[in-house]
Amino acid sequence: MSTTHLKDLNISRLPRNTKETGWLEVTPRANGGHWKLPFLYVTGSTISPILLVMAAVHGDEYEGVEAIPRIFHKLTPKHLNGTLLMVPICNVPAYGTATRNSTIDGKNLARVFPGNAHGTITEQIAYFLTEKLLKPADFLIDLHSGGIAASIPTLIGYIHSDDERGKRALAGAKAFGASVIWGHPLPVPPGRSLTIATDLGIPALYTEAPGGGFARLEDVKCFTTGVLNVMKHLNMTRGNPKLQPVKHHLLGDGNLDDVITTPVAGYFRTEVDLLEDVNVGQQLGTICNVFGDVLVKIITEQAGVVIMQRRIHRVHPGDSLIQITQRLE
Numbered sequence: 001m002s003t004t005h006l007k008d009l010n011i012s013r014l015p016r017n018t019k020e021t022g023w024l025e026v027t028p029r030a031n032g033g034h035w036k037l038p039f040l041y042v043t044g045s046t047i048s049p050i051l052l053v054m055a056a057v058h059g060d061e062y063e064g065v066e067a068i069p070r071i072f073h074k075l076t077p078k079h080l081n082g083t084l085l086m087v088p089i090c091n092v093p094a095y096g097t098a099t100r101n102s103t104i105d106g107k108n109l110a111r112v113f114p115g116n117a118h119g120t121i122t123e124q125i126a127y128f129l130t131e132k133l134l135k136p137a138d139f140l141i142d143l144h145s146g147g148i149a150a151s152i153p154t155l156i157g158y159i160h161s162d163d164e165r166g167k168r169a170l171a172g173a174k175a176f177g178a179s180v181i182w183g184h185p186l187p188v189p190p191g192r193s194l195t196i197a198t199d200l201g202i203p204a205l206y207t208e209a210p211g212g213g214f215a216r217l218e219d220v221k222c223f224t225t226g227v228l229n230v231m232k233h234l235n236m237t238r239g240n241p242k243l244q245p246v247k248h249h250l251l252g253d254g255n256l257d258d259v260i261t262t263p264v265a266g267y268f269r270t271e272v273d274l275l276e277d278v279n280v281g282q283q284l285g286t287i288c289n290v291f292g293d294v295l296v297k298i299i300t301e302q303a304g305v306v307i308m309q310r311r312i313h314r315v316h317p318g319d320s321l322i323q324i325t326q327r328l329e
């Protein structure tokens with residue numbers, strides 16, 4: 001096995017029956033050299049199906065970064081049908097600064113897909129991923145977590161629709177084997193990898209996990225087993241997926257930009273747990289000033305299940321605090 005530099009990636013021309021790590025050149029850097037994405041691929045004798053696995057689209061989400069090499073080491077080309085493409089760090093600039101977004105242009109990679117060939121660094125990475133990796137793919141898994149700021153249960157998310165693409169995404173989500181499944185009705189909010197995949201008719205899944213600026217080993221293992229399970233489900237490898245009982249099947253808008261926010265600055269204290277059922281009018285938490293006086297009580301206007309909570313206590317006006325979603329079954 002060698003490490004190669006791939007200047008002009010063409011998935012259909014990758015050598016067959018091969019397992020390789022390499023670097024994908026995206027665009028020149030101001031200080032010389034190139035912005036490059038790490039790339040791991042495994043090819044069997046046939047090209048299809050092509051599964052694309054992405055991680056660290058946000059630079060402070062580590063579970064997928066650790067899971068991808070584990071997946072790679074478990075696979076043998078002669079036992080693989082199709083092509084597995086994996087990019088463990090998509091947002092290389094943000095990963096370098098351990099931040100959600102790139103500090104070079106301030107942009108969120110998960111809001112700029114399909115990108116722009118002549119745009120800022122984040123837009124150019126999105127364009128590269130879309131053109132070179134997403135468009136040829138038959139199935140997408142985008143590995144996310146809550147990162148530093150948000151806490152989210154370990155789950156597999158999918159685009160919920162009644163068409164063939166939706167049915168294949170739900171079947172893939174069930175095969176992934178997480179105990180929480182979260183479906184999102186169409187339309188997918190703009191700018192995500194899943195938005196473009198859905199527009200292209202590609203079934204797409206993504207993960208969440210508590211995150212926190214580190215990766216819990218149980219989440220790394222869940223994501224590793226989950227991707228290997230989906231490969232079995234897609235008949236890329238032999239065997240049956242190792243499933244866990246589904247404890248929560250949730251349905252709702254997965255847009256983490258559209259959540260309960262704080263109207264004031266202060267110190268946020270939650271009073272609910274992830275996956276807790278809440279009722280209309282229930283107090284979810286408080287915002288206090290530095291003397292401990294309650295400035296605002298955070299009250300929910302909808303009943304449902306707590307799916308996301310802010311982890312960082314200090315809040316500025318408009319910061320996201322809590323998201324509520326619904327149970328499907």
Ligand SMILES: [Zn+2]
Binds near residue numbers: 057058144145
């Ligand atoms: Zn993310």
